Amino acid sequence: MDLYKELGNAIQKNIFGEWEKVTVKIESSLKKMCSFQAEYVLSSKETKELKFPVLTVSDLMDSVFELQESMLTEHKWNKAVYTLEKNGRFDMEFEWDQALQDKWEKG
Template sequence: METIDSIYTAIAQHMLNQIDEEWSGCKVDVEFFEGAAEFDTSYISEQGVECDLKGGYPLFKLFKELHELTTDNQDNKWNRAKFSLEPSGKFNMEFEWDQELADEIERLSNE
């Protein structure tokens, strides 16, 4: 099993592997639902243009493992996360519990 720090590094590397120009920031917004996730990944070019990046299964696996490591009890639940990265290597990770999202997933899974 990976460590939290190695997962953060792998998320950053996943994004950096797709950028082939100067950039000023990149981000991953994720809605996580145990066995599935939805990603919004992008970077900002030096010209200020937002460009899409690919999420894909490798990114899902990283967030699944991160979810397993960080939700070891009910007090640490999250179903939304935001990872942001600057060219300097500075990054930020935010976790959030969205009850409306959880209720919607529950409702759709019961239909």
């Protein structure tokens, strides 16, 4: 699975109105949990929350875990921000947050 393509497809299927930019924030502890927070900016500059159906979230979680695992030796991360612009340009930034990881491990 290709997380970048899956996110793009999920956005296209679940966004409404004339949008300019979408941001999806991901927090994930490898194979344990994963959450998504998405919002988009309309042409009017209004910001709206973007929700994905449960089945879409399940597929996205699998792809997040696959990407995390494939990057583990080079770049460990538990936070990511995916940005997609209307013109098709996208970016994904990755970050390691030790305090967040410690919180998850303590339960």
